Amino acid sequence: EIVLTQSPATLSLSPGERATLSCRASQSVRGYLAWYQQKPGQAPRLLIYDASNRATGIPARFSGSGSGADFTLTISSLEPEDFAVYYCQQRSNWPLTFGGGTKVEIK
Protein backbone atom coordinates (compact mmCIF):
# COMPACT_ATOMS: atom_id res chain seq x y z
CA GLU A 1 0.00 0.00 0.00
CA ILE A 2 1.29 3.44 -0.93
CA VAL A 3 1.45 5.77 2.05
CA LEU A 4 0.96 9.48 1.43
CA THR A 5 2.44 11.85 3.99
CA GLN A 6 1.21 15.43 3.98
CA SER A 7 3.03 18.33 5.56
CA PRO A 8 2.64 20.43 7.46
CA ALA A 9 -0.31 19.13 9.45
CA THR A 10 -1.44 22.72 10.03
CA LEU A 11 -0.58 25.87 8.13
CA SER A 12 -1.43 29.21 9.75
CA LEU A 13 -1.59 32.01 7.22
CA SER A 14 -3.36 35.29 6.55
CA PRO A 15 -5.61 36.09 3.59
CA GLY A 16 -3.53 37.17 0.63
CA GLU A 17 -0.57 35.02 1.59
CA ARG A 18 0.80 32.14 -0.46
CA ALA A 19 0.18 28.59 0.76
CA THR A 20 2.46 25.70 -0.11
CA LEU A 21 1.29 22.20 0.83
CA SER A 22 3.37 19.07 0.41
CA CYS A 23 2.44 15.44 -0.27
CA ARG A 24 5.12 12.77 -0.28
CA ALA A 25 4.49 9.19 -1.40
CA SER A 26 6.21 6.09 -0.03
CA GLN A 27 6.94 5.06 -3.62
CA SER A 28 6.48 6.61 -7.02
CA VAL A 29 2.90 7.32 -8.05
CA ARG A 30 4.08 8.68 -11.40
CA GLY A 31 1.80 11.67 -12.07
CA TYR A 32 -1.34 10.11 -10.64
CA LEU A 33 -2.02 12.39 -7.73
CA ALA A 34 -5.07 14.47 -6.88
CA TRP A 35 -5.76 17.24 -4.39
CA TYR A 36 -9.06 17.88 -2.62
CA GLN A 37 -10.41 20.62 -0.43
CA GLN A 38 -12.86 19.82 2.34
CA LYS A 39 -14.81 22.20 4.55
CA PRO A 40 -16.66 21.12 7.72
CA GLY A 41 -19.84 19.22 7.00
CA GLN A 42 -19.17 19.08 3.27
CA ALA A 43 -17.99 16.44 0.84
CA PRO A 44 -14.49 16.82 -0.57
CA ARG A 45 -14.07 18.96 -3.66
CA LEU A 46 -11.61 17.97 -6.39
CA LEU A 47 -9.10 20.74 -7.07
CA ILE A 48 -6.30 19.10 -9.06
CA TYR A 49 -6.06 15.75 -10.81
CA ASP A 50 -3.07 14.00 -12.32
CA ALA A 51 -0.73 16.27 -10.39
CA SER A 52 -1.27 19.50 -12.29
CA ASN A 53 -4.66 19.59 -14.02
CA ARG A 54 -7.21 21.93 -12.48
CA ALA A 55 -10.66 20.43 -12.19
CA THR A 56 -13.63 22.17 -13.77
CA GLY A 57 -14.45 25.49 -12.14
CA ILE A 58 -11.35 25.63 -9.93
CA PRO A 59 -9.80 29.11 -9.74
CA ALA A 60 -6.38 29.70 -11.24
CA ARG A 61 -4.89 30.54 -7.83
CA PHE A 62 -4.79 26.79 -7.19
CA SER A 63 -1.93 24.96 -8.89
CA GLY A 64 -0.36 21.55 -8.54
CA SER A 65 3.11 20.34 -9.39
CA GLY A 66 5.37 17.36 -8.94
CA SER A 67 5.87 13.83 -10.16
CA GLY A 68 7.17 10.55 -8.84
CA ALA A 69 6.96 10.78 -5.07
CA ASP A 70 6.93 14.51 -4.29
CA PHE A 71 4.01 16.81 -4.99
CA THR A 72 2.99 20.33 -4.10
CA LEU A 73 -0.29 22.21 -4.02
CA THR A 74 0.13 25.96 -4.16
CA ILE A 75 -2.53 28.55 -3.45
CA SER A 76 -1.04 31.75 -4.79
CA SER A 77 -3.05 34.20 -2.69
CA LEU A 78 -5.39 32.89 -0.02
CA GLU A 79 -9.00 33.96 -0.18
CA PRO A 80 -11.22 33.72 2.93
CA GLU A 81 -13.03 30.71 1.44
CA ASP A 82 -9.76 28.78 1.04
CA PHE A 83 -9.36 28.07 4.75
CA ALA A 84 -10.13 24.37 4.91
CA VAL A 85 -8.52 20.93 5.04
CA TYR A 86 -6.67 19.66 2.00
CA TYR A 87 -6.06 16.03 1.10
CA CYS A 88 -3.92 14.38 -1.52
CA GLN A 89 -4.85 11.03 -3.09
CA GLN A 90 -3.01 8.62 -5.38
CA ARG A 91 -4.50 6.44 -8.08
CA SER A 92 -1.29 4.79 -9.24
CA ASN A 93 -1.81 1.54 -7.32
CA TRP A 94 -4.62 -0.30 -5.62
CA PRO A 95 -5.66 0.33 -2.94
CA LEU A 96 -6.28 3.98 -3.58
CA THR A 97 -4.92 5.96 -0.66
CA PHE A 98 -5.29 9.43 0.79
CA GLY A 99 -2.90 11.55 2.78
CA GLY A 100 -3.72 12.53 6.33
CA GLY A 101 -4.57 16.10 5.40
CA THR A 102 -3.26 19.62 5.91
CA LYS A 103 -5.43 22.14 7.68
CA VAL A 104 -5.03 25.69 6.40
CA GLU A 105 -6.19 28.00 9.16
CA ILE A 106 -6.45 31.75 9.56
CA LYS A 107 -3.51 33.25 11.41
Next chain:
Amino acid sequence: EVQLVESGGDLVQPGGSLRLSCAASGFTFSSHEMNWVRQAPGKGLEWVSYISSSGSNIYYADSVKGRFTISRDNAENSLYLQMNSLRAEDTAVYYCARPVMVHAQEFDYWGQGTLVTVSS
Protein backbone atom coordinates in the same frame (compact mmCIF):
# COMPACT_ATOMS: atom_id res chain seq x y z
CA GLU B 1 -26.58 18.43 -13.38
CA VAL B 2 -24.73 15.48 -11.91
CA GLN B 3 -26.21 14.33 -8.62
CA LEU B 4 -25.26 11.52 -6.26
CA VAL B 5 -27.56 10.90 -3.32
CA GLU B 6 -26.64 8.35 -0.67
CA SER B 7 -29.09 6.74 1.70
CA GLY B 8 -29.31 3.85 4.11
CA GLY B 9 -27.05 5.04 6.90
CA ASP B 10 -28.22 4.19 10.40
CA LEU B 11 -27.26 3.14 13.90
CA VAL B 12 -26.46 -0.56 13.94
CA GLN B 13 -25.06 -2.93 16.55
CA PRO B 14 -21.63 -4.53 16.18
CA GLY B 15 -21.92 -7.62 14.03
CA GLY B 16 -24.95 -6.23 12.24
CA SER B 17 -25.58 -5.48 8.59
CA LEU B 18 -26.57 -2.47 6.56
CA ARG B 19 -27.08 -1.71 2.88
CA LEU B 20 -26.16 1.69 1.52
CA SER B 21 -27.53 3.05 -1.73
CA CYS B 22 -26.38 5.82 -4.03
CA ALA B 23 -28.85 7.18 -6.57
CA ALA B 24 -27.18 8.77 -9.57
CA SER B 25 -28.64 11.26 -12.02
CA GLY B 26 -27.54 13.81 -14.57
CA PHE B 27 -25.09 11.56 -16.39
CA THR B 28 -24.92 8.19 -18.14
CA PHE B 29 -24.43 6.06 -15.04
CA SER B 30 -23.77 2.85 -16.97
CA SER B 31 -20.68 4.40 -18.59
CA HIS B 32 -18.96 5.36 -15.34
CA GLU B 33 -16.91 3.50 -12.78
CA MET B 34 -17.94 4.26 -9.20
CA ASN B 35 -16.41 4.15 -5.75
CA TRP B 36 -17.25 4.33 -2.07
CA VAL B 37 -15.09 6.47 0.22
CA ARG B 38 -15.60 6.88 3.96
CA GLN B 39 -14.60 9.30 6.66
CA ALA B 40 -14.65 8.46 10.35
CA PRO B 41 -15.72 11.32 12.64
CA GLY B 42 -12.94 13.89 12.85
CA LYS B 43 -10.63 11.77 10.70
CA GLY B 44 -9.35 11.70 7.15
CA LEU B 45 -10.64 10.06 4.01
CA GLU B 46 -10.42 6.33 3.37
CA TRP B 47 -11.18 4.65 0.07
CA VAL B 48 -13.47 1.62 0.53
CA SER B 49 -14.37 0.03 -2.79
CA TYR B 50 -14.45 0.35 -6.59
CA ILE B 51 -16.69 -1.11 -9.25
CA SER B 52 -16.26 -0.88 -13.00
CA SER B 53 -19.00 0.43 -15.26
CA SER B 54 -20.24 -3.06 -16.10
CA GLY B 55 -19.68 -4.43 -12.61
CA SER B 56 -17.17 -6.99 -13.83
CA ASN B 57 -14.18 -5.52 -11.97
CA ILE B 58 -14.30 -4.86 -8.25
CA TYR B 59 -11.71 -3.86 -5.65
CA TYR B 60 -11.86 -3.46 -1.89
CA ALA B 61 -9.75 -1.97 0.84
CA ASP B 62 -8.22 -4.66 3.03
CA SER B 63 -10.12 -3.25 6.01
CA VAL B 64 -13.48 -4.26 4.49
CA LYS B 65 -12.59 -7.21 2.27
CA GLY B 66 -14.77 -10.22 2.98
CA ARG B 67 -17.34 -8.13 4.87
CA PHE B 68 -18.51 -5.51 2.35
CA THR B 69 -19.90 -6.07 -1.15
CA ILE B 70 -20.19 -3.39 -3.78
CA SER B 71 -22.73 -3.74 -6.58
CA ARG B 72 -24.64 -1.66 -9.06
CA ASP B 73 -27.86 -1.68 -11.05
CA ASN B 74 -27.32 0.26 -14.26
CA ALA B 75 -30.99 0.02 -15.18
CA GLU B 76 -31.84 1.78 -11.92
CA ASN B 77 -28.85 4.17 -11.97
CA SER B 78 -27.91 2.96 -8.52
CA LEU B 79 -24.81 1.93 -6.62
CA TYR B 80 -24.89 -0.20 -3.48
CA LEU B 81 -22.69 -1.20 -0.58
CA GLN B 82 -23.75 -4.23 1.43
CA MET B 83 -22.00 -4.06 4.79
CA ASN B 84 -21.91 -7.17 6.98
CA SER B 85 -20.17 -8.03 10.25
CA LEU B 86 -19.98 -4.36 11.10
CA ARG B 87 -17.43 -3.15 13.62
CA ALA B 88 -17.10 0.01 15.66
CA GLU B 89 -14.28 1.11 13.37
CA ASP B 90 -16.68 1.12 10.42
CA THR B 91 -18.42 4.14 11.95
CA ALA B 92 -18.10 6.86 9.34
CA VAL B 93 -19.79 9.02 6.77
CA TYR B 94 -19.91 7.01 3.55
CA TYR B 95 -19.68 8.84 0.24
CA CYS B 96 -20.23 7.55 -3.24
CA ALA B 97 -17.90 9.19 -5.71
CA ARG B 98 -17.55 9.35 -9.48
CA PRO B 99 -14.16 9.49 -11.19
CA VAL B 100 -13.18 12.52 -13.23
CA MET B 101 -12.58 10.32 -16.29
CA VAL B 102 -12.47 6.68 -17.32
CA HIS B 103 -9.76 4.67 -15.56
CA ALA B 104 -8.77 7.73 -13.54
CA GLN B 105 -9.93 7.18 -9.97
CA GLU B 106 -9.80 10.78 -8.87
CA PHE B 107 -13.23 11.97 -7.90
CA ASP B 108 -14.92 15.05 -9.28
CA TYR B 109 -18.43 14.27 -8.04
CA TRP B 110 -19.36 13.21 -4.54
CA GLY B 111 -22.63 12.64 -2.78
CA GLN B 112 -23.51 14.40 0.45
CA GLY B 113 -22.70 11.28 2.46
CA THR B 114 -24.68 8.99 4.73
CA LEU B 115 -23.70 8.32 8.34
CA VAL B 116 -23.18 4.80 9.58
CA THR B 117 -22.81 4.40 13.33
CA VAL B 118 -21.82 1.02 14.74
CA SER B 119 -22.46 0.92 18.45
CA SER B 120 -24.23 -1.11 21.08
